[in-house]
Amino acid sequence: xxxxxxxxxxxxxxxxxxxPWLKHIPLGRLPGDIIIRREGFTxxxxxxxxxxxxxLLSVLALFFRR
Numbered sequence: 038x039x040x041x042x043x044x045x046x047x048x049x050x051x052x053x054x055x056x057p058w059l060k061h062i063p064l065g066r067l068p069g070d071i072i073i074r075r076e077g078f079t080x081x082x083x084x085x086x087x088x089x090x091x092x093l094l095s096v097l098a099l100f101f102r103r
Contacts, residue, residue, distance in 0.1 A: 044101065064089070 041079065069085030 064086050065081075065083050067083070067085040067089070069083040071080070071084060073080040
């Protein structure tokens with residue numbers, strides 16, 4: 038549990054430090070993300086972004102397991 042918390046903490050610190058550059062990555066605006074805009078209503082379902090993040094997290098989990 039300690040290892041997981043340390044890795045999570047380091048990851049959050051890295052994301053915070055790299056945020057000025059990371060915010061320009063078009064996650065959430067990829068082709069395949071569903072956006073429905075109506076008057077007074079917006080529905081956003083980032084399916085492509087979720088798949089991409091899931092694959093990246095799976096690869097990272099495999100990397101840290103070894």
